[in-house]
Each structure stands twice: as C-alpha cells, then as structure tokens.
Amino acid sequence: SMKVILVSSCLAGFKVRYNGTSVENAAVRWLVTHGQAITVCPEIMAGFTIPRLSAEIVGGSAADVLNGKAYVRECNGNDVTAKYIAGAQMVLEIARKNNVQAAFLKENSPSCGVNTIYNGQFDGHLLRGSGITAYVLKAEGIKVYSDLELNYAKIKPFVPVSVSEQFINAVG
Ligand code: SF4
Structure with missing residues (x-):
C-alpha cells in the first residue's frame, strides 16, 4: 500500500508559527509541492491563533504530560496542556487514516520537537525530549525525524524510486 509522509506545516513554508x-x-517544501507529503500543524488544528504566545513543556517529558504529571504552559503561565494534547490526537487520527509511515517535524517545538525541546524555563535552553505530537506519533510506531535530519536516505523508503531520484537531483 502507499506509504505516506507527514510534515510540519511551518517547514513547508506556511507562516503558522507562534x-x-x-x-x-x-x-520538505519539495516533498509537499510534489504531492509526496501531507502538512499538519497541531497547534492550529487545536484552535490556537497566529500569532500566539510561546509555550513550553514544564515539569517533565511529553509522556509525563500525557499522564497528567507535567504541563504545557504559555510564557505568561497559562495552562494550555489540553489543547496541545488535542492537537496531537488530531494529527494521530490523520496519520492513522492516511497510513502515514514517516514524519518530518520541526525540531524544538513543544508540539513537533523530535530530539530536543526547550526546558520549561523560557530561558532559551534546550534539553533532550520530544514535543507532544512527535511523542504520540513515535508511540504509534511511525518513523519520526526532525527537519535537521531530513535527507535522501531518510525519505527513500517512503517514496517511489522515481520520486527519490528527482528528490536527490533537486534538494539532495
Ligand atoms: Fe505548527 Fe508544529 Fe510548526 Fe509549531 S512546529 S508551527 S505546531 S507545525
């Protein structure tokens, strides 16, 4: 069956960041313009506006957030945990419906971060960890990579050979 790639909307060039x-x-832009990826923005899907306040996971990991032991807070202290979980669940539903097998998501985001996120202190420091949406997709068994890891070798298993050849000629 067809293998589908999911990508963060902001990486495709949509101005949806906070x-x-x-x-x-x-x-990512190449994959989207060539019909090889679906774009998602969990925060917009959850009903956040553009612009919006920056937010970080506070007091634990993405898993802790899902277990009610940590929170997502905006920089003014607002608890936005429920909306972040809702956005992740909407993306998971899209992933299931479309047989998504790989995702390329924006590093460092409290939703999309794959390997690193901000530390919850709003001081610009990162720590190892995932955003809520990235965590949920990984738990589903989807291969999740950050934009910083996207290259020919990573997309090759998920697109037809003819497409991967065009990809390497266009963007490497
Ligand atoms: Fe939306 Fe994710 Fe990009 Fe943030 S990182 S703007 S949640 S797609």
Missing part, C-alpha cells in the same frame, strides 16, 4: 513566521525547509 510568531507568524515559517521555517521553510527546501526538502
């Missing part, structure tokens, strides 16, 4: 910017990634 501060109204994108962080366009040429390889």
Whole structure:
C-alpha cells in the first residue's frame, strides 16, 4: 500500500508559527509541492491563533504530560496542556487514516520537537525530549525525524524510486 509522509506545516513554508513566521525547509517544501507529503500543524488544528504566545513543556517529558504529571504552559503561565494534547490526537487520527509511515517535524517545538525541546524555563535552553505530537506519533510506531535530519536516505523508503531520484537531483 502507499506509504505516506507527514510534515510540519511551518517547514513547508506556511507562516503558522507562534510568531507568524515559517521555517521553510527546501526538502520538505519539495516533498509537499510534489504531492509526496501531507502538512499538519497541531497547534492550529487545536484552535490556537497566529500569532500566539510561546509555550513550553514544564515539569517533565511529553509522556509525563500525557499522564497528567507535567504541563504545557504559555510564557505568561497559562495552562494550555489540553489543547496541545488535542492537537496531537488530531494529527494521530490523520496519520492513522492516511497510513502515514514517516514524519518530518520541526525540531524544538513543544508540539513537533523530535530530539530536543526547550526546558520549561523560557530561558532559551534546550534539553533532550520530544514535543507532544512527535511523542504520540513515535508511540504509534511511525518513523519520526526532525527537519535537521531530513535527507535522501531518510525519505527513500517512503517514496517511489522515481520520486527519490528527482528528490536527490533537486534538494539532495
Ligand atoms: Fe505548527 Fe508544529 Fe510548526 Fe509549531 S512546529 S508551527 S505546531 S507545525
């Protein structure tokens, strides 16, 4: 059956980040414009606006958030945990319905971060860990990579050979 890739909307060039910017990634953009990836933004799906306050996971890991032992807070202290979990569940539903097998998500985000996230102190320091959406997708058995890890070798198993050849010619 067809293998489907999911990507963070902001990496495809959509200005959906908390501060109204994108962080366009040429390889992600290429996959989307060539019909090889579905874009998702869990925070917009959960009903957040653009712009919105920055948020971080406070007091534990993504797993702790899902177990009610840690929280997602905006920089002013607002508890937005429920919306972050709702966004992750909406993305998981899309992933299940579309037979998604791989995801390339924006590193450091409290939703999409794959290997690193901010430490919950709003002081700009990172620690090892996942955002809520990335954690939920990993738990589903989906291969989840960050934008910093996206290359030909990573996409090759998830697209037809003809597409992977075009990809390497276009963006490596
Ligand atoms: Fe949306 Fe994820 Fe990009 Fe944040 S990192 S803007 S949640 S797609």
